[in-house]
Amino acid sequence: ALESYQDLRRRLAGELGLDPGPELTALHASILAGDPSERAPAPAPRPVKPTSNLPAPVTELIGRDHDVRRVRELLATGRLVTLTGPGGVGKTSVALATAHAVADAYPDGVWLVDLTTWDGRGDPAETVLSVLSIPDVPGDAETGTGARLAAALRERRMLLVLDNCEHVIEPVAELTGGLLPAAPGLRVLAASREPLRLRGEARWDVEPLDVPGTDDPDRLSRSPAVRLFLARAGLDPAPETVAAVAEVCRRLDGIPLALELAATRVPALGVAELAARLRVPRDRFGLLGTGPRDAPARQRTLTAVIDWSWRLLTGPERAVLRRLAVHSGGCTLDAAEALCAGDGVEPGQVLDLVAGLVDRSLVVRAPGPRFRLLESVSAFCHDRLREAGEEAELRRRHADHYLALAETADPRLRGPGQREWLLRLDAESANLRAALDSFCGDGAAERALRLAGTLTWYWFLRGRFTEADRALAAALDVPGEAPAGVRAKAAAWHAGLALLRGRAGAERVAEVLRDVEAVADPVERVRAQWFIASSMISFGDETTIAKLLASALGTALATGDRWGEAAVLSIRTVLAHMREETDALEHDARRGSELFAELGDEWGVLQAANWLIGLADMAGDHAAAARLARDGLRIAEDLGLWSDVTDLLSWLAWTSVQAGDHASAREQGERARRLAAEQGQAGEVFATISVAFAARRGGDLDEAEEHLRWLLATARGRQTEESRPPYLPMVLAELGLLAARRGDPATALAHHREAFAACRDQGSARGMAWALAGMAEALALDGRPGVAARLLGAVETTRRATVLPPSPSDRAELDRITAAVRDAEPDFDALFQQGAELTPEQARSLADEGRA
Known part of the structure; x- marks a missing residue:
C-alpha cells in the first residue's frame, strides 16, 4: 500500500504538477498508523516456540552477493566470523542476509542479538538469555549468567548473530570467548567496527559499494552503488541519469546508508540538482571539516549526510525527529504523540509529521505498528536534543x-x-x-x-x-523520600527474590517476614505474603509457611481479593501434597482453578492445572491427566511461558509412563528435556525422571541407568545437611529396581535403604512403603524370601494407612514383586501376616538383619 501511494504521488507531481488530495493523504496516514482495518489479523496458527528472531528483509540487498558468499564460506570452516567496517556500510545487512541463507544448517535456530541499546552495565550474557527466552533458575543465584548461558547452549547447533558490538567490545569478546569452547555446536557471526581479537576469529571487511572511475554508462549502471541508488530512488538507468547518480555515489563514498538517505531527496530536487548541491562544500561537505579529527572519514561523511537531511526538514519535523530519539527500541504512535508534542507541535500533528519522516527514510515503521530510528540517525538526533535544551x-x-x-x-x-x-x-x-x-x-x-x-x-x-x-x-x-508502603512493597518482593534465587535461606526468614508485614495496602500485602511463601517452599518449615498462608488467605477473603485467594490456594496445594492430604489438595486445586478461570488469569489456571493433573494421575485416570496437560500446554505456548511448557510436556510423558505407553513417554520426555536444557530450567529433572522410568519399564536398562545416574548426581549436588531434593527417594528407588533387574541385590538394597531414610525424614509413608517393597525384591534375590514376605506384609499395612493409592503401573510393579517372592517362599501367607504387624521402621530393621 505504501509503495502504491508513493508511485501515485510521483505521477501526480511529475505529470500534472499536483499533490495528493486530502482523501489520499488521510489514507496514507491511516496505513502508517495501523488502522484497525489494516491490523485485523487472520486466525493465528497455534503458537510454537520460535527457532529464529531474524527480521524479514523488506528491500533487496544489492551489491553484496560476494560478501554473503564469502561469509558463508568462512562460517562453514570456522566458528567465529566478525564483519568489520565503518558505520552505515551495511554490516548488519550482510550479517542478516548470510544468516537467512544458512538458517537451514542450524536445527536449533539462528538468533539476532542487537546490542545497540546495551550500555555495557551488567553482563552481556543477560541480553543473550533474554533474546533466547531462557528464564532464571530459582535457587541458582551463585551460578554466573555466562556459565548458565553456556550450559543452556551446550547441546545446541545454532548460529548467534551479535550486532553492533563496537561500544561494548571487551565484555562481548569475553562472553564469546567463553561460549565457543563450552558449546561445540555454536557458531557466532559478529558485526562490529573493530574485531573481537579472539583466537580462531575470521575477519571479513565489509567495504563501501564500488563506483568505477569511468564515464561509461553501461559500466556505471552495473556498479553496485549506482544500482542501489537507482533502485531506492525509483529511477530508470538512462545515460544522463546514470552519470549524475555516479557523481552522487562517489561524493557519498558508496556508503549504503548515505545513498539511501540521499535517494529520498530525488523527488524534490532531481538527481542533477542533488549532485550540484553535493559539490558545494559550504552547502554540504563544509560540515565534514567540523567533525572529530580522530573519527574515521566515512563516519564523518555519514554524519554529514544525516545533517544535510536534517537541514531539509521543517521546524516541527525536526522537533518530532529529535524527540523520537528519547525512546529505546522504538515506540508506539501513542507514545510518539505523548512525547513529541509541545513547543509548536500539536498532538494532532504528530501522526502527519511522523508519516513524512517515514517517507524520508529517517523513521522506520515496524510491525505493531511501531516507529524507530536508524542507529546513526538516533545518535545524530540525541545531539540535536541536547542542543535544543530538551x-x-x-x-x-x-x-x-x-x-x-x-x-x-x-x-x-x-x-x-x-x-x-x-x-x-x-x-x-x-x-x-x-x-x-x-x-x-x-x-x-x-x-x-x-x-x-x-x-x-x-x-x-x-x-x-x-x-x-x-x-x-x-x-x-x-x-x-517515598511513601512507607511503596518502599515496603519493593523490599518485600526483593526479599522474596533473595529466597527464590537461593541468595538467602532460612536464616533470613524472620527479617523477610518483618518486611512483608510492613506493606500497608492489604491487597499488596497478600500478594507479597503469597510470593514469600512460594519462595520458601523448597526449604522453609511447613509451620511458618502455613501461618503465612493462613494470614494471607484471611486478608484476601476479608477484602474480597479473589486473585489473592486463588494464589494462596495454589500454594497451599503444595503443603497438602507434602502432608499427603489428598482431600485438602483436591479442594484447594479445584477452587484455585475456578477462581483463576473466572478472573481470566491463564497463568493461574496453569498453576492449578499441575495439581489437577497430579490428582487424576494418582487416581489412575491417565486419560484425564493427559487431557488436562494438553489443555495446559496450549495455554502455556500461547502465553510464551516456556518453563510451564516444559512442565506440561513432562506431565504428558509421566502419564504415558503410567499408562504403559513407553515410546510416547520417551518422545515427550526428550522434547521436554531439550526445551528445559535450552531454557536453563530446573524442569529438566522432571522430564528426565519420566524418560528414565519409561526406559527401565520398556527394558532399556542402559539408557535408564544413564539418566538415573545424572539425576542422582544432580540431587547430590543440591543436597544439604538440612534438606534433600524431594525427588531423591524416587531416583534411588528406581536405581534399586534397576539393580535388581541386573541381578545385583546388594546394590539394590543399598539404594532402597537410602530411599527409605529420605522418605522417613520427609514423613512420606507412601515412599517408605515403596522402599520396603524394593528391599523385599532384593532380599528374595539374595536368598532370603522369608524376610521378603514379612516386608511385603508391612508394605501392605503401611500402604493402606496412606490416603494416596498406588497408580496402576505401581500396582503392577508391586504385584510382580509379590508374585516372585510367593514363588520363592512356601510359607508366604503366614510370613506375610506376621509382617503386617510391623511398623515401617521395624520392617526396615528386619531387612538389615544379617547385613554384612
Missing part, C-alpha cells in the same frame, strides 16, 4: 509515560488481557529499563520504587528473576 525534560516525560504504562499493565497481567499485555511489555522492555535508569539517576526514589515494584510481576511471569532483583535493589538504593 533532553532532561524529555527524559523525565519519557520515564513518567512508561511508569504510567507499567501501572496500567499490572492489573491486566492478572486477567483476560494477560497475553496482550505481556507482549506489549515485551516490546517496551528497553523503554521501561531506560525509564527506571532515569528515575534512579535523577534521585526520584518514589517513582523508581513504584516502577520496579510494579514490573516485578511481569518479570516473574517471564522468568527474569535477575532483572527483577537488580531493578528492585537499584530502586531501594535511591536516596530520598
